Amino acid sequence: MYSTLDGAKKCAKQLKRLLQASAMIFPLSECQNAVALAGGYRSWHDLNARIGQRQGAATPYDYWGNLIKALPQPCHRPVSAFLDQKAKGSLTPSDLWVRDVLPYAVSLEIVLRANASLLRPGSGPGQRLRLAIVSGMLLNVEGGSGFTPKLDPKRLGLTFEGTPASILPKLAHDPKFDVALRALVDADILMVEKDMTMIQIAESSELRAEILSRASQWGQPQTPPVDYEQMDDDLAAALAHQEGIEWRDAGPKVPYDELEYRGILLQSRYSVAREFQTTKAVVDAMTDDVRLRVSTIWCDSKASAVYSVTVTLGMDRRGLADDICDCFRAAASGFNGISVEHGDDQQFFDPEWPGDEQLELLA
Template identity: 40%
Template sequence: MYSTLDGAKARAKELKRLFDDSGFHVPLHRCQTAVANAGGFQDWHDLQANLRTGSRSQDGDAYRRRLLAALPPACRGPLAEAWNPDPDAEDPPGDGIPPNFFRDVMPYVFATEVLHRTQTPLIRPGSGTGQRLRQAMVCGVLMNIHGGHQRTPTLDPETLALDYPGDIASVFRSEAKHPRFARELAVLTEAGVLEVIDDRQRGPAIRVLAPVGLPDELARQAVLDVEYAVQVNDFEADDYTEGRVTRTIHEALLALGVDDTVKVAEAIRAQHAPEYVTPSGAMLELLRGFALEGRVRAFAHGYRMFSVIHRLNATFVAAQAPAMIGHYLAAHHGVSDQAWAQWLKRHPDWGGQLRETLADPARFEGFVSTTAAALEAGESEAA
């Protein structure tokens, strides 16, 4: 948030440092544009023209909402962590690695490797002569199969591509000496899997382009990480494994772009808290708050994490979702009690259909959006 030109410049530089610390490649001019949009300006030039000789007050909540909207979804995790830092965050790795690289970029590396290895036709077994070399060139770079020193990649949050700094010989190492290397590099480049770049400012690099379905794979792996942490904690519960479950929930929610990750993790871990009349009272309170705030996707992601850890209570919590979304529709789409009652009467299966979508946040968000549009259209016709 800012009110002056100097303040806006400071916010843009802070945003650039935040993404640098994550291992994201976001140029300063892109950060300036986002900061300008978040302040209600068309672009950085518009901001400069209006603030050069004056100031403008800002609403903090509106600024954050607009900043999130002005940046790619991948940026939500680092921003959420900056706004709601985890008090139990692990120490930075050191050795020249960006402080938050393993939290913010490494999940993309793992998900990219899995998808290219299992779904990219040129890399999957049976794809013809050179398959093993092509797999080593792509998956080997991603997983550092040769070991030893390898500079960490940067993530482009717009395209989700990973840039490995260095020339062909230093990035591909022994594969670059293979007699078929040049031919297979051309094949992978033409197919949109790899790209050799030479940026004027950043120098040479090998770009691994994002495979189809990367955000979905990232979400799948985040949920698996939580499931594994829960299993370990169930087997050998102690302070460390308990803390690791909370931390893994937090990291998974960051990967999914959910705000208030600490709050969500605490609500999930507060199952059976004595201050609530129902065992899942903390989660129900959190979801009601998300609904009233209009945070539909956060609602679904919070429920999804809860259902992974507390499977036996998930059905009970899901049963409360239709009523909560009813309050959301009233608060954010002006749906009257009468219109809502008529809607439920005409669509008796709506509640069940809503509950079925809860396991898929994108589908849930779409279902709620479709419902809101239909209700608004009905209200207009009635008027």
């Protein structure tokens, strides 16, 4: 978040460094516009003209969430990962490239192979060589060291240092290499300028959408197959009966299991009316500086008075978890535990009930 022009400039430079570390080509001017949009301005020019005049500028807002929305999809992962405290400083430049750019390099290769007419079987003499050049560069088939082509997150093209011949020295020995290369350049698949080579995709929203879709699925955890065993009917009936008892004993219900209240999503495992009343009171006890940073509050009806609070990614601050716990102390009659989560960071507060202090003194 920022409230001054100097603060906005620092945010833009921070974003530039962050994306540059992930081998993304995103000019400072683009970073400035994204930062301006995240702060509620129409553009960087608008920010310069109105900085400090925007109503509610000092109120906490989801800067990082707004920033991610203002950026092209390939920029989302490095920014989101930056907000994960455990990931800070733990990855090398190669690790960052594999995480943030490789999915787009592989996806670009797949989409070009299937859609570029010069690369498809039956496109005439030299098809295999043309495909070998494109695939060889995108997939580093010859295993060149320092392989980190840069990604243009808007156009989804990749820029390599060096010429195709220097990147693929073995393949370059093919006597028809130059002919195949010229065909790729003429078809606007490759662009070679001095010691830089760019592989690009045609101006097609469908093809770019396919690249984005494929890349977004890269690295998602795959659920391993699970071997199920048929549960004994008596055991299944007993478990269902126990679940029914717990649901009934949790108290009067409402016809929903989640409710948005003052910008926070409140949730109850068993749709218990009392739990929604309590969490609404907790929200009412929050100052704006606390409430605007909280995303969800979930109550585990099964455990009774056990709460999980999620802080919007990027909006944590020193002492926030303690302030949230104080709101529960002020608005609830007690609790069996509170978990405050921000990304992978978690802080847990032990049970507290009225009279606990006296019991400790007696002990």
